[in-house]
Amino acid sequence: MLNFDFYNPTHIIFGKDRLDEIDKNTPAGAKVLITYGGGSAKKSGLIDKVKTALGKRKIFEFGGIEPNPRYETLMKAVEVVKNENIDFLLAVGGGSAIDGTKFISLASFYKGDASDLLKFGLSTIPPEVTGKAVPIGTVLTLPATGSEMNCGAVISYGHGKFSVLCALTFPRYSILDPTLTFTLPEIQVANGIIDAFVHTTEQYLTFPVDGRVQDRIAEGILQTLIEIGKTTVSEPQNYGARANHVWCATLALNGIVGAGVPQDWATHMIGHELTAMFGIDHGQTLAIILPALLEVRRDKKRAKLLQYAERVWHIDSGSEEAKIDLAIRKTREFFESLGVKTRLSQHGVGAEKIPALVEQLKAHGMTALSETGDLTPDISQKILETAM
């Protein structure tokens, strides 16, 4: 097991009818900016319920945070925070609204050009860079990214997607009411399952370091997602399935799975370029890249792929190659069973686009990816070719 630090102070408030907890957990007298996305939270009446829960606090609203939240949009919210002396941010939405709100929280206290905050990559931004951050609460409406219980965000700027990690941006609390996700479109539910699945594999399908309990937890999340995936897509009001989906998505990226084990993240980094260049949903980019990456990296990941085949997919006969082949095929079939495409070509992206994608990876410094740091642009190219 590798040395690790684990710290996660977010208070999770999980279950049916928990919006009343907003009042108890938001500082009395706070000036609150409610942040949200495209308007479904508004139309559904959720924003009104949140306002009611906030009681007599002074409330401002900032809607329109887009999927893959953009720097320029978020900087408009920063103006509101500064002009109105906002002292609490309440994000209502999915990963994009929450990620965007984390950036607003930090940028509101940064003295220089806030785009500097996009330059730390996967390194944590030291707290002294901004000194403070506006405290955040969240009401989750889309189980997928895990942003509700971590300190990370992904922000779009120019033609790239940039990670922003800072311990100051852990939400103070997150309300996880599975019933608030019942009205999501099927494809967003499917994307959410895939996002949670791939967050887990990024921290599990690497190389063994005798992190036995971490492996078991990862396998537990994967098995649960496989068990409930199709049900939660096709029966959106099935509370049990959705509750397991929500909690798996949170656990997949709250630090528990990755504590003390190697981490890959190449599927995410290559996927980000597909979103940036072709606008393919984040979850769907992962469904395209993961099977191809496992195929190309099967030797590097051999021991864990065999463990994955045996423990997650219960494949216990055949040669090593056959087991790995079958595990990758079952992974792809699982994604497809959720109604998600797993080939670049199915999205109308031809092989002629691959060189440009590889150039973008280089432009963003993604030249030494993976748990072993040796996934070069050449290998990314092979992965993209395999994903056609």
Added chain:
Amino acid sequence: MLNFDFYNPTHIIFGKDRLDEIDKNTPAGAKVLITYGGGSAKKSGLIDKVKTALGKRKIFEFGGIEPNPRYETLMKAVEVVKNENIDFLLAVGGGSAIDGTKFISLASFYKGDASDLLKFGLSTIPPEVTGKAVPIGTVLTLPATGSEMNCGAVISYGHGKFSVLCALTFPRYSILDPTLTFTLPEIQVANGIIDAFVHTTEQYLTFPVDGRVQDRIAEGILQTLIEIGKTTVSEPQNYGARANHVWCATLALNGIVGAGVPQDWATHMIGHELTAMFGIDHGQTLAIILPALLEVRRDKKRAKLLQYAERVWHIDSGSEEAKIDLAIRKTREFFESLGVKTRLSQHGVGAEKIPALVEQLKAHGMTALSETGDLTPDISQKILETAM
């Protein structure tokens, strides 16, 4: 899945050579009281290393916190805190030192008779009861109770053991260096495995509520403990085995396993009376009570016992009764494989003592135990008889 709250702000600092982190994570200029137990931490030189890590801070020491820490002992430390204006407590030891330090932390700010703090049972003490608590850090030397990452303590007073739970007492940080546990006596390592195992079963062997991922996590901890149990007892310097032991023990009682599922705790409550009356080690009381309790409660716990048999012990043939019988037998054999006795009679306790034990349970209000609240003193008696 049941509604739940999850909140755990303890910063875990895990791995080899992490004592330097004490300096970074303890407030500069704090007056620190180092608390510890019977002296092994002193003799081994660990206390000196901790002092070195604390640098120029003013340091006081309070040793002699006994196993099953006693109220009277802890109140002496409260005097030191008050007289010396201590503003940070650093517990060096196992669950007893850490539990005791949590009580010192709260009692130092309580205005009335501190024994009032023992009267809350398994209810959380509201923060306003003491208003504040002295912040705590820990250096763990015994992987067992999970106290290093939760806000609970068990304190001995008179002839009873009392739970003290308060969110103010989460350690700010806990250093978990598996090598600091290499010199433990075999029996304490074995007790630690059993403690972690039974913490997990108390939150898992109840009744199903479709908490699928919680079940998988519980099963992952149990499987890991079974895999590494004998090795970590017989090869104390095997880092991998001990690291998994340490992290399992922490995860077993940091709230993750029990979030959103029913909880039992009857094995602990009955076990506490064995410790109070006969001085049997806490871990060993659990090894005596758990198999007997599962036997007596097999109908109440049927569905989860079958799941336990299949997933944890890989028992996939036979009648339901045969599967449950075998799972209980394997549980007992696992405990015995660690060198731990699983029968009251092996500890020289005869059946004639059972009525007095049942009276003590009644005296301590333990008359409606278990996940269903219907484990009456009559049933406790049957469990104790089965444990002979």
